Amino acid sequence: MLTDVTTLSSPAFNGRQTGTTDDADSAKWVTDRFLASGLSLATVRVDPTSPVRQGRGYMTAAVTVPKIAPNPVLHISTAGDSLPHQLGTDYLPILDSPSAAVRGPIVFVGYGIVDRDQGIDDYDGVDTTNAIVLFLRGKPTHYKGTISHADKVRFARQRGALGYLTATGPVLSSYEGRRGVTGQPGAFYGLSLPSETLPGAWISTTLAEQILAAPDHAQLHRLHGLQENLNRSPAAQSVNTGRYGSLAWQTRTEEGILMNVLAFLPGSDSQKAHEVLVIGAHRDHFGQQAGLLFPGADDNASGTAVMLEVARAISKAGAQGKRAILFISFSGEEQGLIGSRLYLERPIAPIGSTKAMINIDHAGIGNGRLTIGVTGLEKELVLEAGQAVGLTEKLDVFGFFPGGDHVPFKEAGVPTVTVVSSGAHPHFHQPTDNPDTINKDILLVAARYVLALAWALAGDR
Numbered sequence: 001m002l003t004d005v006t007t008l009s010s011p012a013f014n015g016r017q018t019g020t021t022d023d024a025d026s027a028k029w030v031t032d033r034f035l036a037s038g039l040s041l042a043t044v045r046v047d048p049t050s051p052v053r054q055g056r057g058y059m060t061a062a063v064t065v066p067k068i069a070p071n072p073v074l075h076i077s078t079a080g081d082s083l084p085h086q087l088g089t090d091y092l093p094i095l096d097s098p099s100a101a102v103r104g105p106i107v108f109v110g111y112g113i114v115d116r117d118q119g120i121d122d123y124d125g126v127d128t129t130n131a132i133v134l135f136l137r138g139k140p141t142h143y144k145g146t147i148s149h150a151d152k153v154r155f156a157r158q159r160g161a162l163g164y165l166t167a168t169g170p171v172l173s174s175y176e177g178r179r180g181v182t183g184q185p186g187a188f189y190g191l192s193l194p195s196e197t198l199p200g201a202w203i204s205t206t207l208a209e210q211i212l213a214a215p216d217h218a219q220l221h222r223l224h225g226l227q228e229n230l231n232r233s234p235a236a237q238s239v240n241t242g243r244y245g246s247l248a249w250q251t252r253t254e255e256g257i258l259m260n261v262l263a264f265l266p267g268s269d270s271q272k273a274h275e276v277l278v279i280g281a282h283r284d285h286f287g288q289q290a291g292l293l294f295p296g297a298d299d300n301a302s303g304t305a306v307m308l309e310v311a312r313a314i315s316k317a318g319a320q321g322k323r324a325i326l327f328i329s330f331s332g333e334e335q336g337l338i339g340s341r342l343y344l345e346r347p348i349a350p351i352g353s354t355k356a357m358i359n360i361d362h363a364g365i366g367n368g369r370l371t372i373g374v375t376g377l378e379k380e381l382v383l384e385a386g387q388a389v390g391l392t393e394k395l396d397v398f399g400f401f402p403g404g405d406h407v408p409f410k411e412a413g414v415p416t417v418t419v420v421s422s423g424a425h426p427h428f429h430q431p432t433d434n435p436d437t438i439n440k441d442i443l444l445v446a447a448r449y450v451l452a453l454a455w456a457l458a459g460d461r
């Protein structure tokens with residue numbers, strides 16, 4: 001598995017960005033691995049709108065491929081000084097934001113939320129016409145419902161902003177703490193509609209604190225206080241920072257082909273063989289952006305390697321579940337779960353006959369335990385599978401795990417189990433997500449567990 005992780009995150013696959021030739025090359029590599037393990041490729045329905053003739057095993061769709069050209073510039077200044085900062089560590093353009101050539105005053109607008117029903121207008125009290133707005137990621141603790149990054153960009157544009165900066169606030173949620181969120185910018189697609197987008201960059205918490213502090217850096221804790229106020233009440237905490245920002249970069253977009261790879265092990269039981277257990281892991285990552293390579297070892301060469309190992313183990317053992325098992329190497333996860341949504345539009349077996357979906361994502365680093373997110377299944381079943389391989393003590397079982405290729409399956413009513421390694425993932429969406437950070441013992445724990453769970457779900461359960 002470690003060899004597979006190293007291969008997939010090597011420069012040969014260039015970060016496996018969805019829709020690029022690296023996507024296709026890595027799909028071919030995964031296909032060869034499935035075939036070498038003795039699996040067959042699944043028969044998929046041909047999409048008449050796709051420009052590619054689809055082979056057995058490949059499910060494809062046309063996608064847009066955004067790329068930020070090397071050396072994007074972010075400049076932040078006041079009358080006297082300018083704040084030093086570095087690409088990658090302190091700022092990174094939002095990967096699908098348009099080309100930028102803008103300059104304006106930086107105005108802090110809280111979480112950047114406008115929601116009359118909840119009495120929130122984070123733009124209250126400031127003029128953001130021709131400004132660069134700075135908003136925090138996420139939402140205040142009292143906010144009900146969901147708010148997306150694209151929603152916030154739309155509000156910024158409606159309020160006349162020319163561009164935006166976004167940062168993780170210094171006050172972390174317990175979930176962010178557990179996951180080792182560092183406050184550094186990460187690779188991220190904003191997923192705004194073309195008519196609602198603006199040039200924008202993710203900046204570090206430290207840089208956001210410096211922007212909010214007075215020019216003499218006397219108030220470095222000011223952002224912390226503002227975020228605490230925002231979490232306490234819906235009142236706006238907007239403020240003109242007195243600094244100017246300029247954003248300058250080129251975004252190129254190409255048309256490309258997304259490739260999911262589907263391999264199949266038939267079931268043996270005449271009553272149950274028509275039912276399918278799906279085991280999936282996304283293969284795509286962010287490729288090369290702004291001159292930086294995002295290798296994606298933990299995210300998600302690790303899950304891909306675990307899935308391949310489970311497929312190999314079952315197949316080489318000559319074992320056959322009562323139900324069929326479908327292995328899917330998804331692309332398009334980072335760009336908004338495109339590959340898994342595509343599968344649900346064109347499933348190879350009826351959704352009603354899909355027993356469950358196991359998703360493996362980020363399974364290569366952490367504290368040696370596994371985080372298991374469960375929907376639509378008894379938690380006892382998930383724990384029992386751990387018992388069979390002596391791993392019960394290493395499982396942290398939760399309900400729904402937010403984000404990932406299991407989400408469209410859950411929305412379609414399929415029970416889901418998400419397998420993620422527990423503990424900090426400090427290289428999440430960073431150029432430092434390298435194979436030398438991967439722990440082979442954690443891969444092994446994940447593979448043993450998924451194998452046991454798959455055997456239970458493809459069998460009598």
Ligand SMILES: [Zn+2]
Pocket residue numbers: 299334429
């Ligand atoms: Zn990711």
